[in-house]
Amino acid sequence: MARPRTFDETRAVDAAMRAFWANGYEATSTEDLCVATGLGRSSFYNTFNSKRELFQRALARYVDMTNSNQSAILENSSLPAAERIRLLLASVIEAEAGNRPGGRSVGCLGVNTTVELSGREPDIGRLLGRDTDRRTAALRSVFEIGLRDGSVSSDRSPEALARYLNAVIGGMRVSAQGGADRAALEAVAEAAMDAFTC
Amino acid sequence: MARPRTFDETRAVDAAMRAFWANGYEATSTEDLCVATGLGRSSFYNTFNSKRELFQRALARYVDMTNSNQSAILENSSLPAAERIRLLLASVIEAEAGNRPGGRSVGCLGVNTTVELSGREPDIGRLLGRDTDRRTAALRSVFEIGLRDGSVSSDRSPEALARYLNAVIGGMRVSAQGGADRAALEAVAEAAMDAFTC
DNA sequence: CAAATTTTGTACTGATCAATCCAAAACATC
Protein backbone atom coordinates (compact mmCIF):
# COMPACT_ATOMS: atom_id res chain seq x y z
CA MET A 1 0.00 0.00 0.00
CA ALA A 2 1.33 3.36 1.05
CA ARG A 3 1.76 5.67 3.97
CA PRO A 4 -0.52 4.58 6.84
CA ARG A 5 -2.84 6.86 8.75
CA THR A 6 -1.81 8.12 12.13
CA PHE A 7 -5.38 8.44 13.40
CA ASP A 8 -8.43 6.26 14.00
CA GLU A 9 -11.29 7.27 11.73
CA THR A 10 -13.98 6.13 14.16
CA ARG A 11 -12.42 8.10 17.00
CA ALA A 12 -12.32 11.15 14.75
CA VAL A 13 -16.02 10.81 13.96
CA ASP A 14 -16.62 10.45 17.66
CA ALA A 15 -14.72 13.63 18.48
CA ALA A 16 -16.57 15.51 15.75
CA MET A 17 -19.86 14.21 17.13
CA ARG A 18 -19.06 15.70 20.54
CA ALA A 19 -18.10 19.03 18.97
CA PHE A 20 -21.32 19.27 16.95
CA TRP A 21 -23.27 18.10 19.98
CA ALA A 22 -21.87 20.86 22.15
CA ASN A 23 -22.17 23.75 19.71
CA GLY A 24 -24.46 22.81 16.83
CA TYR A 25 -23.73 22.52 13.13
CA GLU A 26 -23.41 26.16 12.11
CA ALA A 27 -21.42 27.26 15.14
CA THR A 28 -18.81 24.52 14.73
CA SER A 29 -16.14 25.59 12.23
CA THR A 30 -13.93 23.22 10.25
CA GLU A 31 -11.05 24.63 12.29
CA ASP A 32 -12.87 23.60 15.48
CA LEU A 33 -13.30 20.13 14.00
CA CYS A 34 -9.62 19.85 13.15
CA VAL A 35 -8.71 20.73 16.73
CA ALA A 36 -11.33 18.38 18.19
CA THR A 37 -10.30 15.44 16.00
CA GLY A 38 -6.58 16.22 16.03
CA LEU A 39 -6.50 16.08 12.22
CA GLY A 40 -4.84 18.52 9.88
CA ARG A 41 -6.93 20.07 7.15
CA SER A 42 -5.58 17.71 4.51
CA SER A 43 -6.41 14.59 6.50
CA PHE A 44 -9.76 16.07 7.38
CA TYR A 45 -10.87 16.69 3.78
CA ASN A 46 -9.08 13.62 2.46
CA THR A 47 -11.10 11.47 4.84
CA PHE A 48 -14.46 13.20 5.19
CA ASN A 49 -14.79 15.34 2.03
CA SER A 50 -16.79 18.12 3.68
CA LYS A 51 -18.11 19.42 6.96
CA ARG A 52 -21.57 18.36 5.83
CA GLU A 53 -20.58 14.73 5.21
CA LEU A 54 -18.74 14.51 8.51
CA PHE A 55 -21.79 15.85 10.28
CA GLN A 56 -23.98 13.24 8.66
CA ARG A 57 -21.62 10.49 9.78
CA ALA A 58 -21.45 11.93 13.29
CA LEU A 59 -25.23 12.20 13.50
CA ALA A 60 -25.72 8.68 12.15
CA ARG A 61 -23.30 7.39 14.76
CA TYR A 62 -25.08 9.25 17.54
CA VAL A 63 -28.46 7.98 16.44
CA ASP A 64 -27.23 4.39 16.29
CA MET A 65 -25.59 4.57 19.71
CA THR A 66 -28.61 6.15 21.35
CA ASN A 67 -31.04 3.79 19.69
CA SER A 68 -29.15 0.68 20.74
CA ASN A 69 -28.83 1.92 24.32
CA GLN A 70 -32.55 2.58 24.48
CA SER A 71 -33.43 -0.70 22.78
CA ALA A 72 -31.39 -2.58 25.36
CA ILE A 73 -33.54 -1.05 28.09
CA LEU A 74 -36.87 -1.46 26.30
CA GLU A 75 -36.29 -5.07 25.31
CA ASN A 76 -35.37 -6.32 28.76
CA SER A 77 -38.07 -8.98 28.94
CA SER A 78 -37.35 -9.77 32.58
CA LEU A 79 -39.08 -6.52 33.59
CA PRO A 80 -42.68 -5.34 33.30
CA ALA A 81 -43.17 -2.87 30.46
CA ALA A 82 -43.89 0.09 32.74
CA GLU A 83 -40.69 -0.56 34.63
CA ARG A 84 -38.70 -0.57 31.40
CA ILE A 85 -40.17 2.82 30.53
CA ARG A 86 -39.32 4.11 33.98
CA LEU A 87 -35.74 2.99 33.45
CA LEU A 88 -35.67 4.61 30.03
CA LEU A 89 -36.69 7.93 31.56
CA ALA A 90 -34.10 7.42 34.31
CA SER A 91 -31.41 6.91 31.67
CA VAL A 92 -32.45 10.13 29.95
CA ILE A 93 -32.24 11.97 33.27
CA GLU A 94 -28.85 10.47 33.95
CA ALA A 95 -27.62 11.56 30.52
CA GLU A 96 -28.95 15.09 30.98
CA ALA A 97 -28.31 15.75 34.67
CA GLY A 98 -25.26 13.55 35.20
CA ASN A 99 -21.71 14.79 34.60
CA ARG A 100 -22.14 18.16 32.97
CA PRO A 101 -18.65 19.37 32.23
CA GLY A 102 -19.23 23.09 31.79
CA GLY A 103 -22.47 23.47 33.74
CA ARG A 104 -25.45 23.31 31.42
CA SER A 105 -26.61 20.19 29.63
CA VAL A 106 -25.81 19.83 25.94
CA GLY A 107 -29.09 18.00 25.42
CA CYS A 108 -29.56 15.44 22.68
CA LEU A 109 -27.85 15.77 19.31
CA GLY A 110 -30.98 14.35 17.65
CA VAL A 111 -33.25 16.98 19.19
CA ASN A 112 -30.69 19.74 18.60
CA THR A 113 -30.41 18.82 14.92
CA THR A 114 -34.16 18.51 14.49
CA VAL A 115 -34.44 22.08 15.71
CA GLU A 116 -31.45 23.48 13.82
CA LEU A 117 -31.47 21.66 10.49
CA SER A 118 -34.29 19.25 9.78
CA GLY A 119 -36.47 21.87 8.13
CA ARG A 120 -33.68 23.15 5.90
CA GLU A 121 -31.77 19.96 5.02
CA PRO A 122 -34.00 17.22 3.62
CA ASP A 123 -31.36 14.47 3.87
CA ILE A 124 -30.88 15.14 7.54
CA GLY A 125 -34.63 15.45 8.07
CA ARG A 126 -35.08 11.99 6.57
CA LEU A 127 -32.32 10.50 8.70
CA LEU A 128 -33.95 11.90 11.83
CA GLY A 129 -37.38 10.85 10.62
CA ARG A 130 -36.22 7.25 10.28
CA ASP A 131 -34.78 7.42 13.77
CA THR A 132 -38.03 8.74 15.19
CA ASP A 133 -39.95 5.98 13.43
CA ARG A 134 -37.64 3.32 14.83
CA ARG A 135 -37.85 4.68 18.35
CA THR A 136 -41.61 5.11 18.14
CA ALA A 137 -41.96 1.50 16.96
CA ALA A 138 -39.88 0.26 19.89
CA LEU A 139 -41.97 2.29 22.33
CA ARG A 140 -45.24 1.12 20.78
CA SER A 141 -44.13 -2.45 21.16
CA VAL A 142 -43.38 -1.91 24.85
CA PHE A 143 -46.77 -0.29 25.41
CA GLU A 144 -48.44 -3.28 23.73
CA ILE A 145 -46.59 -5.54 26.14
CA GLY A 146 -47.57 -3.31 29.06
CA LEU A 147 -51.26 -3.42 28.19
CA ARG A 148 -51.01 -7.23 28.20
CA ASP A 149 -48.89 -7.64 31.33
CA GLY A 150 -51.06 -5.13 33.19
CA SER A 151 -48.28 -2.68 34.06
CA VAL A 152 -49.76 -0.12 31.65
CA SER A 153 -53.38 1.00 31.72
CA SER A 154 -54.75 3.56 29.27
CA ASP A 155 -57.57 4.11 26.81
CA ARG A 156 -55.05 5.40 24.27
CA SER A 157 -53.56 3.29 21.52
CA PRO A 158 -49.99 2.02 21.90
CA GLU A 159 -49.13 4.20 18.92
CA ALA A 160 -50.49 7.31 20.63
CA LEU A 161 -48.69 6.46 23.86
CA ALA A 162 -45.46 5.97 21.94
CA ARG A 163 -45.75 9.38 20.29
CA TYR A 164 -46.56 10.87 23.66
CA LEU A 165 -43.54 9.38 25.38
CA ASN A 166 -41.31 10.40 22.52
CA ALA A 167 -42.50 13.99 22.89
CA VAL A 168 -42.01 13.87 26.66
CA ILE A 169 -38.42 12.73 26.26
CA GLY A 170 -37.72 15.49 23.77
CA GLY A 171 -39.29 17.99 26.15
CA MET A 172 -37.17 16.75 29.04
CA ARG A 173 -34.05 17.29 26.95
CA VAL A 174 -35.05 20.83 26.06
CA SER A 175 -35.88 21.50 29.72
CA ALA A 176 -32.44 20.24 30.71
CA GLN A 177 -30.81 22.56 28.21
CA GLY A 178 -32.90 25.36 29.68
CA GLY A 179 -31.35 24.69 33.06
CA ALA A 180 -33.70 22.18 34.72
CA ASP A 181 -31.86 20.18 37.39
CA ARG A 182 -32.17 16.51 38.23
CA ALA A 183 -35.04 17.00 40.68
CA ALA A 184 -37.04 18.95 38.11
CA LEU A 185 -36.48 16.28 35.49
CA GLU A 186 -37.50 13.55 37.92
CA ALA A 187 -40.70 15.42 38.66
CA VAL A 188 -41.44 15.55 34.94
CA ALA A 189 -40.74 11.85 34.49
CA GLU A 190 -42.96 10.85 37.42
CA ALA A 191 -45.86 12.95 36.19
CA ALA A 192 -45.38 11.62 32.67
CA MET A 193 -45.67 8.04 33.90
CA ASP A 194 -49.04 8.86 35.49
CA ALA A 195 -50.58 9.20 32.03
CA PHE A 196 -50.49 5.44 31.52
CA THR A 197 -50.23 3.97 35.03
CA CYS A 198 -53.05 5.71 36.82
CA MET B 1 -35.42 67.73 14.68
CA ALA B 2 -34.06 66.12 11.54
CA ARG B 3 -34.66 63.63 8.78
CA PRO B 4 -37.42 61.24 9.81
CA ARG B 5 -37.25 57.46 9.49
CA THR B 6 -38.97 55.78 6.62
CA PHE B 7 -39.60 52.55 8.52
CA ASP B 8 -41.42 51.37 11.63
CA GLU B 9 -38.98 50.08 14.21
CA THR B 10 -41.46 47.65 15.73
CA ARG B 11 -42.30 46.18 12.34
CA ALA B 12 -38.60 45.75 11.67
CA VAL B 13 -38.11 43.85 14.93
CA ASP B 14 -41.10 41.76 13.95
CA ALA B 15 -39.65 40.90 10.56
CA ALA B 16 -36.30 40.05 12.14
CA MET B 17 -38.09 37.85 14.65
CA ARG B 18 -39.65 35.84 11.83
CA ALA B 19 -36.31 35.48 10.06
CA PHE B 20 -34.55 34.24 13.21
CA TRP B 21 -37.52 32.01 13.95
CA ALA B 22 -37.34 30.34 10.56
CA ASN B 23 -33.58 29.83 10.33
CA GLY B 24 -32.00 30.28 13.75
CA TYR B 25 -29.47 32.82 14.96
CA GLU B 26 -26.28 31.59 13.29
CA ALA B 27 -27.87 30.79 9.94
CA THR B 28 -29.47 34.23 9.60
CA SER B 29 -26.97 36.72 8.16
CA THR B 30 -27.15 40.48 8.59
CA GLU B 31 -27.82 40.61 4.85
CA ASP B 32 -30.82 38.31 5.36
CA LEU B 33 -32.01 40.65 8.09
CA CYS B 34 -31.68 43.73 5.87
CA VAL B 35 -33.78 42.02 3.21
CA ALA B 36 -36.35 40.79 5.74
CA THR B 37 -36.70 44.17 7.43
CA GLY B 38 -36.33 46.25 4.28
CA LEU B 39 -33.60 48.30 5.94
CA GLY B 40 -30.29 49.30 4.45
CA ARG B 41 -27.15 48.44 6.37
CA SER B 42 -26.80 51.97 7.75
CA SER B 43 -30.33 52.07 9.11
CA PHE B 44 -29.89 48.57 10.43
CA TYR B 45 -26.79 49.33 12.48
CA ASN B 46 -27.90 52.85 13.33
CA THR B 47 -31.06 51.43 14.89
CA PHE B 48 -30.06 48.06 16.34
CA ASN B 49 -26.25 48.32 16.82
CA SER B 50 -25.58 44.64 16.15
CA LYS B 51 -27.10 41.37 15.04
CA ARG B 52 -26.86 40.22 18.62
CA GLU B 53 -28.84 43.14 20.04
CA LEU B 54 -31.51 42.82 17.37
CA PHE B 55 -31.83 39.15 18.18
CA GLN B 56 -32.30 39.91 21.84
CA ARG B 57 -35.04 42.42 21.03
CA ALA B 58 -36.70 39.95 18.66
CA LEU B 59 -36.57 37.18 21.23
CA ALA B 60 -37.88 39.43 24.00
CA ARG B 61 -40.76 40.42 21.73
CA TYR B 62 -41.53 36.81 20.89
CA VAL B 63 -41.46 35.79 24.53
CA ASP B 64 -43.79 38.63 25.53
CA MET B 65 -46.27 37.89 22.75
CA THR B 66 -46.33 34.17 23.47
CA ASN B 67 -46.60 34.68 27.18
CA SER B 68 -49.51 37.08 26.95
CA ASN B 69 -51.36 34.78 24.53
CA GLN B 70 -50.92 31.87 26.89
CA SER B 71 -51.82 33.91 29.95
CA ALA B 72 -55.06 34.97 28.29
CA ILE B 73 -55.99 31.32 27.93
CA LEU B 74 -54.83 30.23 31.37
CA GLU B 75 -56.52 33.08 33.23
CA ASN B 76 -59.96 32.59 31.71
CA SER B 77 -61.78 32.13 35.00
CA SER B 78 -65.05 31.15 33.31
CA LEU B 79 -63.56 27.73 32.50
CA PRO B 80 -62.44 24.86 34.72
CA ALA B 81 -58.67 24.65 35.00
CA ALA B 82 -58.37 21.40 33.04
CA GLU B 83 -60.31 22.93 30.18
CA ARG B 84 -57.98 25.91 30.09
CA ILE B 85 -55.03 23.56 29.84
CA ARG B 86 -56.74 21.66 27.06
CA LEU B 87 -57.21 24.93 25.19
CA LEU B 88 -53.59 25.85 25.78
CA LEU B 89 -52.47 22.60 24.17
CA ALA B 90 -54.94 23.18 21.33
CA SER B 91 -53.42 26.61 20.71
CA VAL B 92 -49.95 25.06 20.59
CA ILE B 93 -51.19 22.51 18.06
CA GLU B 94 -52.81 25.24 16.01
CA ALA B 95 -49.57 27.22 16.01
CA GLU B 96 -47.50 24.20 14.99
CA ALA B 97 -49.83 22.40 12.60
CA GLY B 98 -51.75 25.37 11.21
CA ASN B 99 -50.58 27.42 8.25
CA ARG B 100 -47.08 26.15 7.57
CA PRO B 101 -45.75 28.24 4.73
CA GLY B 102 -42.98 26.01 3.37
CA GLY B 103 -44.16 22.65 4.68
CA ARG B 104 -42.43 21.90 7.97
CA SER B 105 -43.16 23.71 11.20
CA VAL B 106 -40.68 26.33 12.38
CA GLY B 107 -41.43 25.39 15.98
CA CYS B 108 -41.10 27.85 18.83
CA LEU B 109 -38.41 30.54 18.84
CA GLY B 110 -38.03 30.05 22.58
CA VAL B 111 -37.35 26.33 22.25
CA ASN B 112 -35.14 26.86 19.21
CA THR B 113 -33.05 29.42 21.05
CA THR B 114 -32.81 27.31 24.18
CA VAL B 115 -31.32 24.57 22.03
CA GLU B 116 -29.09 26.78 19.90
CA LEU B 117 -27.83 29.46 22.27
CA SER B 118 -28.81 29.23 25.92
CA GLY B 119 -25.76 27.19 26.88
CA ARG B 120 -23.34 29.52 25.12
CA GLU B 121 -24.88 32.95 25.73
CA PRO B 122 -25.58 33.66 29.40
CA ASP B 123 -27.69 36.78 28.75
CA ILE B 124 -29.99 34.85 26.47
CA GLY B 125 -30.06 31.92 28.86
CA ARG B 126 -31.21 34.25 31.61
CA LEU B 127 -33.91 35.81 29.42
CA LEU B 128 -35.26 32.38 28.56
CA GLY B 129 -34.93 31.27 32.17
CA ARG B 130 -37.12 34.16 33.33
CA ASP B 131 -39.65 33.25 30.65
CA THR B 132 -39.72 29.63 31.78
CA ASP B 133 -40.20 30.75 35.39
CA ARG B 134 -43.08 33.01 34.44
CA ARG B 135 -44.79 30.32 32.38
CA THR B 136 -44.24 27.69 35.05
CA ALA B 137 -45.75 30.00 37.65
CA ALA B 138 -48.82 30.56 35.49
CA LEU B 139 -49.21 26.83 34.96
CA ARG B 140 -48.73 26.08 38.65
CA SER B 141 -51.44 28.54 39.48
CA VAL B 142 -53.84 26.85 37.07
CA PHE B 143 -53.08 23.44 38.51
CA GLU B 144 -53.78 24.78 42.00
CA ILE B 145 -57.13 25.99 40.77
CA GLY B 146 -57.77 22.65 39.10
CA LEU B 147 -57.09 20.70 42.26
CA ARG B 148 -59.65 22.91 44.04
CA ASP B 149 -62.33 22.95 41.32
CA GLY B 150 -61.96 19.18 40.85
CA SER B 151 -61.06 19.28 37.17
CA VAL B 152 -57.51 18.16 38.00
CA SER B 153 -56.69 15.09 40.06
CA SER B 154 -53.14 14.08 40.80
CA ASP B 155 -50.85 13.14 43.67
CA ARG B 156 -48.17 15.42 42.25
CA SER B 157 -47.58 18.96 43.40
CA PRO B 158 -48.82 21.84 41.24
CA GLU B 159 -45.18 22.77 40.76
CA ALA B 160 -44.34 19.30 39.44
CA LEU B 161 -47.37 19.30 37.15
CA ALA B 162 -46.37 22.71 35.82
CA ARG B 163 -42.85 21.53 35.01
CA TYR B 164 -44.33 18.46 33.40
CA LEU B 165 -46.69 20.40 31.16
CA ASN B 166 -43.97 22.81 30.21
CA ALA B 167 -41.81 19.89 29.10
CA VAL B 168 -44.70 18.34 27.17
CA ILE B 169 -45.28 21.56 25.27
CA GLY B 170 -41.60 21.79 24.40
CA GLY B 171 -41.66 18.19 23.26
CA MET B 172 -44.69 18.79 21.08
CA ARG B 173 -42.88 21.66 19.38
CA VAL B 174 -39.83 19.55 18.70
CA SER B 175 -42.07 16.75 17.39
CA ALA B 176 -43.76 19.22 15.06
CA GLN B 177 -40.41 20.34 13.71
CA GLY B 178 -39.55 16.70 13.21
CA GLY B 179 -42.57 16.37 10.96
CA ALA B 180 -45.39 15.29 13.28
CA ASP B 181 -48.78 16.22 11.79
CA ARG B 182 -51.84 17.56 13.54
CA ALA B 183 -53.25 14.11 14.37
CA ALA B 184 -49.98 13.05 15.96
CA LEU B 185 -49.83 16.23 18.05
CA GLU B 186 -53.42 15.77 19.15
CA ALA B 187 -52.62 12.24 20.26
CA VAL B 188 -49.74 13.58 22.34
CA ALA B 189 -51.92 16.27 23.90
CA GLU B 190 -54.68 13.83 24.81
CA ALA B 191 -52.27 11.38 26.41
CA ALA B 192 -50.57 14.23 28.24
CA MET B 193 -53.88 15.33 29.78
CA ASP B 194 -54.40 11.81 31.17
CA ALA B 195 -51.53 12.39 33.62
CA PHE B 196 -53.68 14.73 35.71
CA THR B 197 -57.27 13.90 34.76
CA CYS B 198 -57.36 10.14 35.21
C1' DC C 1 17.27 0.66 -2.55
C1' DA C 2 13.98 2.42 -6.13
C1' DA C 3 9.11 2.99 -7.60
C1' DA C 4 4.45 3.59 -6.57
C1' DT C 5 1.00 5.24 -3.50
C1' DT C 6 -1.09 7.48 0.15
C1' DT C 7 -0.98 10.71 4.11
C1' DT C 8 0.42 14.85 6.04
C1' DG C 9 1.63 19.98 6.98
C1' DT C 10 1.23 24.46 5.41
C1' DA C 11 0.13 28.07 2.57
C1' DC C 12 -3.43 29.63 0.01
C1' DT C 13 -8.12 30.55 -2.41
C1' DG C 14 -12.41 33.13 -3.24
C1' DA C 15 -16.62 33.81 -0.75
C1' DT C 16 -19.02 35.48 2.88
C1' DC C 17 -19.26 37.19 7.53
C1' DA C 18 -20.46 41.22 10.82
C1' DA C 19 -19.57 45.77 11.07
C1' DT C 20 -17.86 50.64 9.61
C1' DC C 21 -17.22 54.84 6.83
C1' DC C 22 -18.66 58.79 4.47
C1' DA C 23 -21.07 61.77 1.77
C1' DA C 24 -25.64 62.79 -0.10
C1' DA C 25 -30.43 63.36 1.16
C1' DA C 26 -34.35 64.83 3.92
C1' DC C 27 -36.46 66.89 7.40
C1' DA C 28 -37.25 70.55 11.67
C1' DT C 29 -36.13 74.88 13.39
C1' DC C 30 -34.96 79.47 13.00
Next chain:
DNA sequence: GATGTTTTGGATTGATCAGTACAAAATTTG
Protein backbone atom coordinates in the same frame (compact mmCIF):
# COMPACT_ATOMS: atom_id res chain seq x y z
C1' DG D 1 -34.21 79.81 2.62
C1' DA D 2 -30.04 78.87 5.59
C1' DT D 3 -28.46 75.85 9.55
C1' DG D 4 -28.26 71.81 12.30
C1' DT D 5 -29.41 67.05 12.84
C1' DT D 6 -30.51 62.63 11.61
C1' DT D 7 -31.28 59.03 8.14
C1' DT D 8 -29.99 56.75 4.16
C1' DG D 9 -27.37 54.26 0.27
C1' DG D 10 -23.46 52.17 -1.21
C1' DA D 11 -18.72 51.20 -1.07
C1' DT D 12 -15.48 49.19 1.91
C1' DT D 13 -13.12 46.93 5.92
C1' DG D 14 -10.58 43.08 8.14
C1' DA D 15 -11.79 38.60 9.90
C1' DT D 16 -13.28 34.26 9.25
C1' DC D 17 -15.56 30.80 6.52
C1' DA D 18 -15.30 26.14 3.89
C1' DG D 19 -12.48 24.09 0.90
C1' DT D 20 -8.02 23.41 -2.29
C1' DA D 21 -3.10 23.10 -3.98
C1' DC D 22 1.12 21.17 -3.63
C1' DA D 23 5.18 19.29 -2.21
C1' DA D 24 7.48 16.71 1.53
C1' DA D 25 7.12 12.57 4.33
C1' DA D 26 6.13 7.79 5.20
C1' DT D 27 5.04 3.48 4.00
C1' DT D 28 4.47 -1.11 0.89
C1' DT D 29 5.98 -3.65 -2.88
C1' DG D 30 9.34 -5.17 -6.14
